[in-house]
Amino acid sequence: MARKKKTDPGKAVEETTQRVGRQIFAQLERRTPSIFERRWWDDRILSWAMSDESVKVQMFRFIDVLPMLHTRESITRHLQEYFDEVRTHFPKTVRLALDVSQPDSLLGRALAFGARSNARRMAERFIAGTTVDEVLTSVSQLRRRGFAFSLDLLGEAVISENEAELYQQAYLDLIAGLAPTVNEWQENTKIDVDPQGPVPRINVSLKLSALYSQFKPIDPIGTSAGVKERLRPILRQARENHGYVHVDMEHYAYKDLTIEIFKQVLMEPEFRDYSDVGIVIQAYLPDAERDLADLIKWSKKRGTPVWVRLVKGAYWDFETVHAQAANWPIPVYQQKWQSDAAFERCTRILMENHQYLRPAFGSHNLRSLAHAIGWAEELGIPKNAFEIQMLYGMGGEPAQLFAEQGYRVRAYTPFGEMIPGMAYLVRRLLENTSNDSFLRASFAEDVSVENLLMKPDDVGAAAPPLEETPMPEFVNEPLTDFSRPESRDAMQQAIDEVESQLGEDYPLVIGGRRIDTREMIISRNPADSAQVVGKVASATDDDVLNAIDAARDAFRLWAATEANYRAEYVELIADKMRERRFELAAWMVFECGKPWADADADVAEAIDFCNYYAGHMRTLAEPQQCDVPGEENTYFYKPRGVVAVIAPWNFPLAILTGMTAAAIVAGNTVIMKPAEQSSVIASKLMEIIEDVGIDRGVVNYLPGVGEDIGADLVGSPDIALIAFTGSQEVGLAINEQASVADDRQLSVKRVIAEMGGKNAIIVDEDADLDEAVVGVMHSAFGYSGQKCSACSRAIVHEAAYDDFLQRLVGATESLKIGKPTDPATAVGPVIDEEAQQRILETISEAKEEEIEVALECDLGDLAESGYYVPPTIFCDVDPDSTLAQEEIFGPVLAVIRAADIDEALEIANGTRYALTGGVFSRSPETLKRVRQRFDVGNLYLNRGITGAMVNRQPFGGFRMSGIGSKTGGPDYLQQFLLPVNVTENTMRRGFAPEPDAEK
Incomplete structure (x- = not known):
């Protein structure tokens, strides 16, 4: 008997998709808002913005900054600044108003009032309210229209434990406040009942990262504990009040940890049988189908189903840009049709497993929703067994149609302060007006129904392939993505292996020979001073002379080595580092x-x-020709000779490698003198240099006490160049000593000195404080303030001063201070006891001067074992005080008040240093001015001031911060080279060859 051929369910689903989709579009054509409705006018504004990309960008930038503008003057000024570049795109009346308005004029007041009131009105369309009573009014209106709701709290980014507690409390209060009224509503079976029983009327959505300010994928154990401690009371409150809790998804780095915490807490005995919970899956991630399969397996094991809200994803731009900047694989699909196709594949998975993962489809794409309905009909799934979810204030007509057809439609409903909620509003408006937006295509651009309902795979077949981005000549080495478990495991394994190797001896390396010495440098772990990292030979005066002789002897052969071969050796060093990363x-x-x-x-x-x-050396090695008839002129470079590299401990591998690699690739030989505190790491670099086979004597490893051998190196007549990075005091001493010529010298010594800084970040009145506080905090306290570029002064506009300081204090006291072996640690020890005592004395002296302490963190027991200094913030600091003028090089920040941007710049420039600086401002004019007037070698706008990357941000300062050269920049290698020009007369007895005749 022949088997009956199975029908393709996909074909039937597609037929239903087309039928349902066309029915919806046909009904929508008869349901357009009236000209007498406010929403009609709002839609016209949005439609106008959609049609002009430049206007859209400026409009949304203005909406984003508006919460920080507290005066008519600032509102009017920002309007004029933002729209100056696109003023020709506006009607004449608007252009005239922007041109002639003054803040105190009637027209200026009208502009300011209108801008704020219109933005607030727009926000009210998308934000349900501020108080529980306002929210209750909004959700009651939703219910009368036949919709369910899910409430999401808006507001500032959570950057402190106090803010995380407030976030938690807001949800506890919301659930308790809504329950007495909402749970007494008369039953509406369409939205209050599903095949499993009653559906909770109270429904909230929250972000796990907002429950714990130190949410870090690098620390999954600590993060999980912190989040679950605040999540459990919300789950209990919801369950006691017959409510539902949904976990939103954020950016990709948080995804796996968010899912893991969700699964862990719901496997606890208290919550294992709680079914009124759910989580988001983002279809724009290729991971989505795998994540769904994992959740299905987990749900079966748990024995209680959960809900899954399937969305396309709201962070596409961020994920793409962030991955490109970090040189990581882009985690999201790069074409919209791919996300649409993935959404449909995930829809099928959910529908076929609805008894384990109860489906909710969050989309405004009618094709996607019709497709979900198609699978429901194909599989015989009741209408009330799944949900359609849309954003509050968007897609009102389609939502109404689905509700009228018997589907449960839930409005994702933000609530909170209107003005701080502007960031949410901007995201929603950008999403709604993007080029790939379904709403834009269907309602603003009149795309045909046939095209709107086309299968995503068919769209992809007709779409042109993505253009390949050309690969630049140089690509930065990607930082490790510690959100990946394999990276965390590799780092932990390395820490365990290195710990087993602590305490070994390390000899000098001179001319390829290993030399032990009587005196030893004892390198200690600054987090545990009793732990010896290694015992390093300390060079004597004789060792210095031997090293110089070895480098001088190796110079001639190494200088004659072809530049390309030298470059290959240096690239091999990079490869070895990558292997031993x-x-x-x-x-x-x-x-x-x-x-x-x-x-x-x-x-x-x-x-x-x-x-x-x-x-870069390969480029410089090509001679430059400037020939004329009868004469050839060749310009090329040759190495200088023996280079003394004197490196610091704060970037013990990077800076030492950078100065050494620059010297040897240019054909020089090197004596590598590391800081005493980081001599073991330097020995590891020497191992790598030897492993790649560079000639003996080209690099010599000479650790020792700086005052002793450093002076010998600098004073030697055989040293052609000193490359130094460190303090201003030592740098100036080296420069002074090197300037004294010895009769035996054959050349003037070159000094490359990268010295200290008193780096400042200016926070303007219109700054985004979410970004400014975090930027200042990480710049000031990252690596315990021991980076050359660390922020030691925050200069804040008086209009933002109090809010900034309060949030900065809260964020800083929430940082984890601990041992660096703990991945959760944000602030570790300072380098040694001398540094510890010097910084503590500075703090004590500032207190004695009665400078107000805004925060001095508690170290607990840490100070008993290691060299710890508490992160300390002083406020209302006098710009001329020692605290604000002298480099501290530790976790101490002076916060200074400024009346305006001019005073802020005067304060920022009012030191001897000019290394790094930063400005947080959303005023285009302010950003133009600071580019010209802020005297620093590296200026950062609207980001932290640490973390300079080779090629992107060549690093170095001027004034008393350095000689003006830039490490990792196009002019750095030239410091290690001597330019030579050769001119040849090619005229012979009246005959000159053609330029190419001899080639």
């Missing part, structure tokens, strides 16, 4: 107290220096 980072964790991410970034920068200088 986690091991090298682990050594820095122990020897220099660097937290995981800082140690990893140090290795990445060292790799970058090698690859960048290798490529």
Whole structure:
């Protein structure tokens, strides 16, 4: 008997999709808002913005900054600044108003009032209210229209534990406040009942990262504990009040940890049988189908189903840009049709497993929703067994149609302060007006129904392939993505292995020979001073002379080595570092107290220096010709000679590698003198240099006490160049000593001195405080304030001062202070006892001067074992005080008040230093001015001031911060080279060859 051929369910689903989709569009054509409705006018404004990309961008930038504008003057000024570049796109009356309005004029007042009131009115369309009573009114109106709701709290980013507690309390209060009224509503079976029984009327959506300010994928154990501690009371409150809790999804780095915490807490005995919970899955991630399969397996094991809200995803731009900037794989689909196709595949998975994962489809794409209905009909799933979810204030007519057809439609409903909620409003408006928006295509651009309902795969077949982005000549080494478990495991394994190797001896390396000495440098773990990292030979005066002789002897052969071969050797060093990446980072964790991410970034920068200088040397090695008839002129470079590299401990691998790689790729030989505190890490670099086969004597490893051998190196007549990074005091001493010529010298010594800074960040009145507070905090306290570029002064506009200071204090006291071996640690120890005592004395002296302490963190028991200094914030600091003028090089921040941007710039420039600086401002005019007037070598706008990357941000300052050269930049190698020009007369007895005749 022949088997009956199975019908393709996909074909039947597609037929239903087309039928349902066309029915919806046909009904929508008869349901357009009237000209007498406010929404009609709002839609016209949005439609106008959609039609002009430049106007849209400026309009949304203005809406985003509006919450920080507290005066008519600032509102009018920002309107004029934002729209100046696109004023020709506006009607004449609007252009005239922008041109002639003054803040105190009647027209200026009208502009300011109108801008704020219109933005608030727009916000009211998308935000349900501020108080529980206002929210109750809004959700009651939704219910009368036949909709369910899910409430999501808006507001500032959570950057402190106090803010996380307020976020938690807001949900507890909301659930308790709504329950007495909402649970007494008369039953509406369409939205209050599903095949499993009653559906909770109270429904809230929350973000796990907002429940714990130190939410870090690098620390999954600590993050999970912190989140669950605040999540459990919300789950209990919801369950006791017959409510539902939904976990929203955020950006990709948080995804796996969010899912894991969700699963862990719901497997606890107290919550294992709680079914009124759910989580989001984002279809624009290729991971989505795998994540669904994992949740299905987990749900079966749990024995109680959960809901899944399937969405396309709201962070596409962020994920794409962030991954490109980090040189990581882009985690999202790059074409819209791919996300649409994935949404449909995930829809099928959910529908076929609805008894384990109860489906909710969050979309305004009618094709996607019709497709879900198609699968429901194909599988015989009741209408009330799944949900359609749309954003509050958007897609009103389609939502009404689905509700009228018997589907449960839930409005995702933001609530909270209107003005701080503007950031949400901007995201929604951008999403609604993007080029790929379904709403835009269907209602603003009149795309045909046939095209709107086309299968995503068919759209893809007709779409042109993505253009390949050309690969640049130099690409930065990607930082390790510690949100990936394999990266965390590799780092932890390296830490364990390195810990087993602590305490070994390390000899000098001179001319390829290993030399032990009587005197030893004892390198200690700054987080645990009793732990010896290694015992390093300390060079004597004789060793210095021997090293100079070895380098001088190796110079002639190395200088004659073809530049391309020298570059290949340096690239091999980079390859070896890449192979030993986690091991090298682990050594820095122990020897220099660097937290995981800082140690990893140090290795990445060292790799970058090698690859960048290798490529740049190949370019410089090509002679430049400037020929004329009868004469050839060739311009080329030759190495200087023996280079003394004197490196600091704060970037023990990156800076040492950078100076050494620059010297040797240029054909010089090197005596590598590391800081005493980081001599073990330097020995690891020497191992790598030897492993790649560079000639003996080209690089010599000479650790020792700086005052002793440093002076010998600088004073030697055979040293052609000193490359130094460190304090201003030592740098100036080196420069002074090197300037004294010895009769035996054959050349004037060159000094490259990268010295200190008193770096400032200006926070303007219109700054985004979510970004400014975090930027200042990380810049000031990252690696315990021991980065050359660390922020030691925050200069804040008086209009933003109090809010900024309050949030900065809360955020800083929430940082984890601990041992660098702990991935949760944000602030570790300072480098040694001398640094610890010097910084503590500075803090004590400031207190004695009665400078107000805004925060001094509690160290607990840490100070008993290691060299810890509490992160300390002083406020209302006098710009001329010692605290505001002298470099501290530790976790101490002076917050200074400024009346306006002019005074802020005067304060910022009012030191001897000019290394790094930053400005947080959303005023185009202010950003133009600070570019011209802020005297620093590296200026950062609207971001933190640490973390300079090779090639992107060549690093170095001027004034008393350095000589003006830039490490990792196009002019750096030239410091290590001598330019030579050769001119040849090619005229012979009246005959000159053609330029190419001899080639």
